[in-house]
Amino acid sequence: MAKPSPSYSGSKQLIALGKAIRAFRQESGLSQEALANEVGIDRSYMGGIERGEHNVAIMNLTKIAKTLKIKVSELLDAAGL
Numbered sequence: 001m002a003k004p005s006p007s008y009s010g011s012k013q014l015i016a017l018g019k020a021i022r023a024f025r026q027e028s029g030l031s032q033e034a035l036a037n038e039v040g041i042d043r044s045y046m047g048g049i050e051r052g053e054h055n056v057a058i059m060n061l062t063k064i065a066k067t068l069k070i071k072v073s074e075l076l077d078a079a080g081l
């Protein structure tokens with residue numbers, strides 16, 4: 001399992017992004033595991049993203065948004081970024 005980002009884990013930006021991802025995921029009716037499977041990442045890593053523990057790579061962020069049928073900009077806007 002990936003360890004939380006030593007420099008950015010718990011930052012307000014990552015927490016806000018994780019909350020936005022969780023809200024869109026729940027709105028879509030997807031479980032955390034289903035989203036992780038579609039994106040191609042481990043479920044526990046997805047949990048860490050939603051908790052703001054991981055500084056998510058742009059490619060994974062793009063895959064998350066595509067799976068949720070939204071634009072990356074919508075995720076960032078929802079997170080206030």
